[in-house]
Amino acid sequence: MSLLNILGISGSAVSAQSQRLNVVASNLANADSVAGPDGKAYRARQVVFQAQAAGADAAQVGVRVTDVIEDTTPGKRLHDPSHPLADADGYVTQSNVNVVEQMVDMISASRSYQNNVEVMNTAQQLALKTLQLGQ
């Protein structure tokens, strides 16, 4: 039944968007961190979405996260010789997270999440009404 496939399609989108939200959350959490456990500064991460066939029908296209990539732009360098992680020249490398970008990404992900939840609600209501057909 086509209406129940919608739950699968939108479910995949909801899961992908929540993963995106997770990545945004870890980026924001590390926006001010200067060094990770490996001694290097945190790099902003980003999810990669890809359309994925959700059934034999060409009309059913879900979405999935294929990869989580790291932003390669160099982090900000601050001159702070008193910092314990400062290098020989007295510079501290911060994470390359752009907080404004992350906030925009967060809002976008949250909107998409809501949209898909609404789609699932509508599909569920329609399916329930279809079950009551002829009564």
Add this chain to the structure above:
Amino acid sequence: MLDRLTGTLQFQGEALALRAQRQQVLASNIANADTPNYQARDFDFGQALAQAAARIDGVPAGSVSLTSSGGSPLRVALAQPDAAGAAGKAFLPVSGASTSSQPAMLWRTPQQPTLDRNTVDLDRERANFADNSLRYEATLRFINGNVRNVLSAIRGE
């Protein structure tokens, strides 16, 4: 006599199945609103229904006239919603013939091109989704009314 009653039901059933399928296509578009390179798709409901109606045997006469381009009020009522929607969406046909039971899938023409070549316009998709839900429910009510009519005719109450 009875085949006429069930013929109407069958026609409405085809319409319901097509509505459900369009709902699925629109849900796919909404799900992929943020996917790079995704091309939004849709199909022409009026055309698909006309095809389905032509496929069914024993379609009631009123429904057959839907497929012709005559000026009957039924035809106008059915064609208008899709004609009104088409003004905003303007389809490009996809190459490749459609199978008899599947409607021909079309790509949506983007109004505002994006850098990641995604052609989903979320506002339009949501509007279409709401519109399609409403029409799905309308079809459900038509079927319910039909069933009630047949039952009251059988009971003769």
